[in-house]
Amino acid sequence: MRKYAQILLLSIRNPAFLMLSLGFIASSVISKGFIKMRLGFYANEMFTVQFVFSLWLCFMLGLVLKRQFANHRASILPGYRAPHLVVAFLVFVFFVIVVWIWEIGTKVNFEISSAALFGVHTTCLFMAVFIVYLGFLSIGAVLVFAYLICLLISGESFAFVEQLSNTTHYNIYIVAAIISLFVFMIIRLMKIKEDSFEYPFLLSWTEKSLLKNQLRASNLVYSFFNPFKHIFKSKQKNSVYPKYPRAKNALIRSIHWDINEYREMRGTWCLIVFGTPAFIYFLKVFQFGNEFFANAYFNFLLLSVAPVLIALGSNYKKMMYWAYDSLKPIDKRTFILEKGFGFFRDLILFWFLFVVYFAVISSAVLNAGIMATVKFWSYLLFTGAYGYLIMAWIAYMSSCLKAVTVIFNGMCLCLLTMLLMQLVILDVLSIVFCVFISFVSANILIRVTYDKYCEKELGTMI
Amino acid sequence: MSDFIVEVKSVSKNFNGKSVLNDLSLNVPKGSVFGLLGKNGSGKTTLIKCLLGLLKPQKGEVVTIGDNPLKFKNGTKEKLGYVPQADRIYPWLTVRQAIDYTETFYTVWDTELVNKLVSIWELKETDKVGMLSEGQVQKLSIILSLGHRPELLVFDEPVASLDPAARRQFIKMILDLVADRECTIFFSTHITTDLERVADRVALLKDGKIDFCGGLDELKDEVKRLRVTSKDPIKESIEAEGVLSCEILNNEAVISVRGFNEGMKKQLESKFNAEVQVENLNLEEIFLELNR
Structure with missing residues (x-):
């Protein structure tokens, strides 16, 4: 016992x-x-x-x-x-x-x-x-x-x-x-x-085992997509890691840090692309969750919050390597800028996927009339803008040292999100105004966070 | 009843086509302190995991404490203790909670020994495991493996994360354990000085096979360094059976040999009209010579 x-x-x-x-x-x-x-x-x-x-x-x-x-x-x-x-x-x-x-x-x-x-x-x-x-x-x-x-x-x-x-x-x-x-x-x-x-x-513990098991798990999954590997075969004859593109803009340089992940995700893209007809069929034939898929206005959390959580989930574990990566011959401010771009680049990607599948395609199949309204598209734009604000706010909270500040900001964010779930009652102009406010607020938070991270001791992130 | 606590017969293990253990055979006598030495990637951890049933070899047979490791009975597990290279104990538990949790799986538990080790190694019982350093976690892992007084203790590089003082204490503890009761210790390490201090038998793992298995003294008698000082310059490289390496500088040659015997010395003396000095090597030097 x-x-x-x-x-x-x-x-x-x-x-x-x-x-x-x-x-x-x-x-x-x-x-x-x-x-x-x-x-x-x-x-x-x-x-x-x-x-x-x-x-x-x-x-x-x-x-x-x-x-x-x-x-x-x-x-x-x-x-x-x-x-x-x-x-x-x-x-x-x-x-x-x-x-x-x-x-x-x-x-x-x-x-x-x-x-x-x-x-x-x-x-x-x-x-x-x-x-x-x-x-x-x-x-x-x-x-x-x-x-x-x-x-x-x-x-x-x-x-x-x-x-x-x-x-x-x-x-x-x-x-x-x-x-x-x-x-x-x-x-x-x-x-x-x-x-x-x-x-x-299964969850692995030590970093070495984690990396080893990630490779094993990846090999198992992506060997399943073997037929598709030939379509996406790399043009490079050898598997040398590409050179850091110093001359390019920050967004392209930010991709360099995650280039292996994007290669690995090819299988996932195949799944998404080839699964689309099945998804459309599922929507048309089955009535399960009809309200859920038909009315994008009820999916505010899904379209704005979920992509943020997924972008964070995909990137947060890479933060433990920032301390080591920052030792490379790159200016710290540039380094932080490119790493930050990585988060927002993934946010845009996931937000786009969510909007396409859970708003555009589902509405086109179940409730096409809604797509003819300006309000629908302005609402979708707002989910992106608000997702940007959420990400910026979370980034800001991550740079704060005091727990009280984090808790207070967290509560404000939750309260605001709950209020904005009633957004459907607003008119187009009000929604567009909310988009503008979200972008401006997010940019302010990003600027403050960027400066804080440039001063931060990256070694504490290990 | 076998005299060996571990018997490995013709075990092969590969990962994705890459052979790690290749028709490997090994016997570990009861009551011995058995050290396993090998280069990085030579298969030490794989061998240990095969002994414990954590991995299944593609070929061969393993018997550990008279039982099949892949189907260990609970009674066999009671006699077994294992410390992996890097253990991860539940980070949200405290040191005391981790000890209490592990204790419940065993019918026998030496609380006095555990408390003594916790005290000697200065682990605070109320500290969360997640906040301990790697060395402290390693110490806790060692303590958890010793609490039930196992008959076979398997360590995979147990002292890698320990500071010199803790290493000394660990070595002393092993010696005490072996002296007190019939406990077999099997451990892999890179720190050859520790191995020399405690091990009475050594196995060298090379290319997936056991290159040497026997007493430490036997190994030291087998591998020697010979300093050949000739009156004339030595022009040709000395190649013969058992020569591991040869460096020539004018009329002096330093060669490492395996399977040394007096006949070898006399042969060199007569061939090169030289004086041959025989030098003993320590375990680290032997390891380096055998892995050239």
């Missing part, structure tokens, strides 16, 4: 997991409070909040599980594997029970269908399995998909829950597939060794 308790404490002591758990339980308690205040609608909304917490809890559970198994201790310590899996599953069951008790306790006012409940729990289970397999930190490109799915489901949790309530038949197959995947994961985790095929996708 002591062993199980220690394994449980391993998860609870993880700060992110603890905070999410407390948030989850708090949402259940708050819900009770709403019922007592005769605010049944808000109590109902708490289920959506619980779902979001559950999703991210499973995300964290998957991460902790990965650390436990991508570890020599899994093979060396006696009686290691089964107890860790049992505890992880029991943690999942505990939160399911909490939701069940909450549901019974609030049944007087409204009812959540069992299909919705079951669908929610298996979705969370899927998230844990997904994270275990889709290498957090293994391949930068794949990380994009992991966060994207979690963000998408979080952002549209209410619609997702409603959809689950209405399509019981659809749930059965999805649930069966998820449970099968979960069982498969358990079987593999009981046997996994360092040279197992999926090991490179």
